[in-house]
Amino acid sequence: MELQWQAALSSVWQSPYLGLVLTLMSFQLGLWLYRKSAQQPFLHPVMVSVVTVCIVVLFTNLSFERYIESAHILSQFLGPVIVALAIPLYENLKALKQYWLPFVVSNVVGGAITILIAIGMLSVMGGSDVSMNSMWTKSITTAFALQIAPEINGLAALAAAIIMVTGILGAIMAPPLFRLFNITAAPAQGCALGVCAHAVGTSKALELGSEQGAFAALSMSFMGVLCAFTLPFLV
Amino acid sequence: MNWLKTDMLYGLIVFLLFLLLGEFIAQLLSLPVPASVLGMLMLFITLVIRGGITSELKASSNGILPYLPLFIVPASVGIVNFMGLLEQEGLALLSAIVISLLVGIPVCGLLAQSLIKRQTNKRAK
Numbered sequence: 306m307e308l309q310w311q312a313a314l315s316s317v318w319q320s321p322y323l324g325l326v327l328t329l330m331s332f333q334l335g336l337w338l339y340r341k342s343a344q345q346p347f348l349h350p351v352m353v354s355v356v357t358v359c360i361v362v363l364f365t366n367l368s369f370e371r372y373i374e375s376a377h378i379l380s381q382f383l384g385p386v387i388v389a390l391a392i393p394l395y396e397n398l399k400a401l402k403q404y405w406l407p408f409v410v411s412n413v414v415g416g417a418i419t420i421l422i423a424i425g426m427l428s429v430m431g432g433s434d435v436s437m438n439s440m441w442t443k444s445i446t447t448a449f450a451l452q453i454a455p456e457i458n459g460l461a462a463l464a465a466a467i468i469m470v471t472g473i474l475g476a477i478m479a480p481p482l483f484r485l486f487n488i489t490a491a492p493a494q495g496c497a498l499g500v501c502a503h504a505v506g507t508s509k510a511l512e513l514g515s516e517q518g519a520f521a522a523l524s525m526s527f528m529g530v531l532c533a534f535t536l537p538f539l540v
Numbered sequence: 541m542n543w544l545k546t547d548m549l550y551g552l553i554v555f556l557l558f559l560l561l562g563e564f565i566a567q568l569l570s571l572p573v574p575a576s577v578l579g580m581l582m583l584f585i586t587l588v589i590r591g592g593i594t595s596e597l598k599a600s601s602n603g604i605l606p607y608l609p610l611f612i613v614p615a616s617v618g619i620v621n622f623m624g625l626l627e628q629e630g631l632a633l634l635s636a637i638v639i640s641l642l643v644g645i646p647v648c649g650l651l652a653q654s655l656i657k658r659q660t661n662k663r664a665k
Contacts, residue, residue, distance in 0.1 A: 379611050415644060426640065462621065471641065479645050485646075500644070
């Protein structure tokens with residue numbers, strides 16, 4: 306019997322599961338690197354996974370269309386998972402009791418300032434409309450932004466890239482900025498991380514302490530809901 | 541192997557039903573708000589009214605939420621279709637992000653901190 310190496314390999318490469326397996330494996334690699342590196346923000350599993358898959362899609366004959374057809378099933382889970390965020394939101398609510406006013410004010414004002422500065426900078430530097438529309442979502446977590454960006458004529462994928470970079474840089478820049486400006490109150494640190502660096506910021510906040518983590522998670526959800534209700538009418 | 545041990549299923553059904561409720565409300569009121577965000581709000585309001593979370597729901601959310609980052613990967617890979625745009629505007633986007641963070645983080649933190657301090661001082665008096 307003659308072994309059909311060529312046909313066997315090509316059927317694996319053509320498999321409808323290839324994109325899914327590629328995503329899961331690259332994400333697992335990301336998780337491993339993130340743990341090994343003591344949670345370096347720039348080695349965030351999403352970053353590692355997206356970059357790995359992008360390299361494969363750009364440099365092999367696996368097209369984006371064929372990739373997304375296979376991996377799309379993962380995107381389908383985003384809807385129910387966003388709904389599930391109501392549970393940690395409810396559980397963190399206790400932390401708010403005392404400090405709801407500082408929380409709301411710093412979220413609304415801080416969020417508006419960080420978004421408007423980014424939009425202003427980008428328009429000064431001649432950013433295109435589609436970049437500007439995507440930039441509006443910079444301070445919300447990707448899961449929300451993927452759904453909101455199309456509503457305001459932004460690109461979901463560009464929004465995701467902007468948010469990823471914002472989250473990583475925010476998590477790296479926040480601790481030195483806290484020292485420089487003497488920001489020591491745990492809720493204040495949490496709000497700043499949640500508003501400016503959403504999900505990556507929230508994992509950083511959890512490293513600083515559980516109170517920081519709760520406020521960051523609350524800020525992340527609050528900003529997401531706030532932007533979901535305001536951006537479609539503003540942009 | 542116990543096929544009756546399917547705690548995740550109950551929660552998944554609840555989350556999906558609230559997602560559909562969100563879809564319904566968005567269309568009903570013609571709100572340009574994502575159905576999932578509306579669904580989350582509805583579930584949140586339900587939990588506040590009920591005043592607690594059932595252990596099944598808690599177990600399901602604990603089971604599914606750690607995978608949230610994984611679920612955003614495929615859509616994020618879509619950036620491969622916009623490499624030209626990134627080449628042209630990448631630097632502008634990056635500097636806008638860095639400067640907005642350099643201002644946003646201190647402003648947000650200092651604002652929250654000063655409001656907290658004022659509140660504690662008031663309480664002390």
